[in-house]
Amino acid sequence: MATTASDSIISTRQLKKNFGKLEVLKGIDLDIQRGEVVVIIGPSGSGKSTLLRSLNLLEKPTAGQVLLEGQDITHTHRKDLPKVRRKMGMVFQQFHLFPHLKVVDNITLTPMKVLGQSKKDAQENAAKLLERVGLIDKYDAWPGQLSGGQKQRVAIVRALAMNPDILFFDEPTSALDPEMVGEVLDVMKALAEGGMTMAVVSHEMRFAREVAHRVLFMDEGIIMEQGPPEQVFGHSQHPRTQDFLRKVL
Amino acid sequence: MINFSKLWSILLNQYPAFLKGAGITLQLAVITVLLGSLLGLLVAILRRSHIKPLQWLMNAYIAFIRGTPLLVQTLLMVYGILPNIAGLLNIKMSKLVMCNIALIINSGAYMAEIIRSGIQSIDAGQGEAAATLGLSSTQSLLYIVLPQAVKVALPAMGNEFIAIIKESSIMYAIGVYELTYEANRLASTNYFYIETMLIAASLYFVLTYAVSQVLSVLERRMRRGDNSI
Numbered sequence: 001m002a003t004t005a006s007d008s009i010i011s012t013r014q015l016k017k018n019f020g021k022l023e024v025l026k027g028i029d030l031d032i033q034r035g036e037v038v039v040i041i042g043p044s045g046s047g048k049s050t051l052l053r054s055l056n057l058l059e060k061p062t063a064g065q066v067l068l069e070g071q072d073i074t075h076t077h078r079k080d081l082p083k084v085r086r087k088m089g090m091v092f093q094q095f096h097l098f099p100h101l102k103v104v105d106n107i108t109l110t111p112m113k114v115l116g117q118s119k120k121d122a123q124e125n126a127a128k129l130l131e132r133v134g135l136i137d138k139y140d141a142w143p144g145q146l147s148g149g150q151k152q153r154v155a156i157v158r159a160l161a162m163n164p165d166i167l168f169f170d171e172p173t174s175a176l177d178p179e180m181v182g183e184v185l186d187v188m189k190a191l192a193e194g195g196m197t198m199a200v201v202s203h204e205m206r207f208a209r210e211v212a213h214r215v216l217f218m219d220e221g222i223i224m225e226q227g228p229p230e231q232v233f234g235h236s237q238h239p240r241t242q243d244f245l246r247k248v249l
Numbered sequence: 250m251i252n253f254s255k256l257w258s259i260l261l262n263q264y265p266a267f268l269k270g271a272g273i274t275l276q277l278a279v280i281t282v283l284l285g286s287l288l289g290l291l292v293a294i295l296r297r298s299h300i301k302p303l304q305w306l307m308n309a310y311i312a313f314i315r316g317t318p319l320l321v322q323t324l325l326m327v328y329g330i331l332p333n334i335a336g337l338l339n340i341k342m343s344k345l346v347m348c349n350i351a352l353i354i355n356s357g358a359y360m361a362e363i364i365r366s367g368i369q370s371i372d373a374g375q376g377e378a379a380a381t382l383g384l385s386s387t388q389s390l391l392y393i394v395l396p397q398a399v400k401v402a403l404p405a406m407g408n409e410f411i412a413i414i415k416e417s418s419i420m421y422a423i424g425v426y427e428l429t430y431e432a433n434r435l436a437s438t439n440y441f442y443i444e445t446m447l448i449a450a451s452l453y454f455v456l457t458y459a460v461s462q463v464l465s466v467l468e469r470r471m472r473r474g475d476n477s478i
Contacts, residue, residue: 058377078299078386086383096378100396109392110382155378162382 008067009034009166009197010055010088015064017050024050026221027064032166032199037192039208039229040201042218043244048201051218052168055199056088057081069165086114089159093171095151097143097158103130104139107158115162122161129157133187149180153187160191167191169200205249209233217241256444263435270431271452273345277427278414278456281352285413286406288353289360290399293368294390296361307361314358319351320419326351327423348420352413359409367402368394400471407464411457418453428452 008031017025024047032038040048053059055066057076065074073084098106107129108122117125130136133153143151152172159167169188173181185207192198192211202208208215208229215232217225217240225238233249236242260267296307314322327347335342371394379389418429432449436442 056381058380081380082383082385082388085381088381090378090381092374092378094372094374096372096374098375098378098393098397100400110379110384113388113392114383158382168381 007034008032009069010199011065011067011070012051012055013065013067015051015054015066016062017047017054017059018062024221025054025061028221028223030216030223032197034165034197035195036213037196037198037211038200038214038216039212040199040216040218041203041205041208041244041248042216042224046218047221048218049170052090052170052199052201056085056090056168058090082114086110086162087165089162089164089167091152091155091159091167091169091172093174095143095148095155095175097146097151097155099143101143103135103141103143103146103154106143106154107161110158111161125161126157129160130154132190133157134183147180148176149183152176152180152184156184156187156191166197166199169198169202171201171203173202173204203248205233205245217244219244251443251447252441255441256447259435259439259441259444260448266431266435267428267448267452270426270428270449271456273425273427274414274417274429274453275456277345277349277352277417277420277425278410280349281356281413281417282406282410284353285356285360285409288357289362289364290395292357292361293364296365297368297390311358311361314355315362319355319416320422322355323348323351323419323423326354344423345425348423348425352417352420356409356413360406363402363405363409364398366405367398367400370401371397403471404464404468407461407468410464411460414456414460415453 011031012028015025015028015030016023026047028047028051030051040051042048050059054061057066057073061074065072067073068084068087076084097103098109101109104123104126107126108117108119111117111122111125112119127136127139130139133156135150135153135157138146138150138154143154146154156167156172172188173184176184181204185204188198188200188207189211200207200212210229212229214226215229216223217232217236217238219240225232225236225241232241233245236245292307292310295303298304327344331342331347331350368390375393375397376389379393380386384392417427420427421429421433424430428449432445436445439445
């Protein structure tokens with residue numbers, strides 16, 4: 001299926017990113033459609049996280065373009081960045097909950113300050129979302145009182161409370177104890193089934209296989225191979241992909 | 250040798266003068282630490298501004314204050330800059346007020362450094378999370394970074410408070426009737442320098458020790474409210 005930037009939520013054109021002399025992204029062309037779940041896999045250092053972080057401009061691209069709903073946002077002025085970024089939620093490996101705020105305040109702060117929601121509305125929405133991820137009893141808890149899996153679920157709720165058009169997950173389960181991975185993946189799976197557009201950098205191959213519409217295999221700063229999970233996992237074309245999958249599966 | 254009966258009689262007869270001096274010292278220090286913290290916070294924020302000249306100005310201010318003696322700064326303010334400003338604004342400024350301003354300006358630079366190190370200790374991920382949620386850099390600083398940074402910086406700010414109590418003794422040279430001035434005035438009439446200064450030293454110690462105790466209670470309180478397990 002040929003896709004254009006205009007019917008994609010987010011796209012990149014020949015996106016490049018260097019850190020000093022190191023070329024991390026070497027010209028990425030990517031289109032993510034509304035409702036699509038894209039899982040990005042690949043060895044560490046292949047540029048997966050940098051790609052995600054370039055999409056919301058946490059990293060400033062060295063060259064190329066990032067397009068949000070067809071609009072070139074690559075050179076967004078610093079003052080306008082918040083307006084662009086709030087459409088793209090992000091869930092981090094290390095959660096990054098705000099430790100000085102209770103769970104509810106972590107979730108309601110930006111809907112109130114950025115979207116101008118009333119405290120009552122923001123709190124009601126927070127309660128609804130917490131209910132959905134099974135953490136309503138942690139409404140008044142401090143982040144420090146939560147387990148890793150609970151923290152990550154709160155972080156997902158915090159991102160959802162901003163009503164983003166797309167959610168990025170940067171290795172959301174890599175910092176979790178094995179027994180907590182499932183609870184986070186379940187929430188992500190439910191989101192995907194609800195039609196949320198998602199780009200997920202992950203090492204969870206089963207999740208990729210079950211939930212992804214499309215799997216991207218990245219290596220050495222380029223997208224080596226992509227396609228539906230059956231194709232990438234079952235009949236990968238590229239020896240680098242086969243080699244990687246042999247190691248992780 | 251120390252004449253203890255003399256020390257006792259100086260204390261009994263002259264305690265109002267000592268207390269008055271200690272009161273002025275404490276007043277100077279409290280006002281300095283409060284307004285100095287605010288000034289330091291402002292400078293720390295302005296230093297992160299994207300306007301380069303503002304950054305340079307703040308860096309120059311801090312470099313100047315840290316690189317020159319407090320006494321010289323105070324003399325410059327009290328006999329140079331502040332009388333001119335007071336003249337321009339057509340207001341009267343007492344020596345005490347001028348000395349207090351000099352102390353605030355001095356302390357502001359150190360507070361700015363303390364707050365900066367507090368800000369630097371906050372994980373970059375906090376700012377990134379704030380950014381991806383659509384907070385502006387100012388909002389992120391205000392709601393996310395500073396509350397955490399100030400908490401980290403609080404012990405160092407407490408130490409600065411204690412340092413100010415002691416350093417305010419320099420105002421003796423300007424003729425502000427703070428504790429050192431009062432003690433020296435008494436000693437130069439009774440000639441019992443050791444005894445009189447020991448009383449002054451004890452009062453300074455009581456002040457600084459009391460402050461350090463209050464601060465350690467506060468710190469423990471904050472840690473109890475702390476949310477990490």
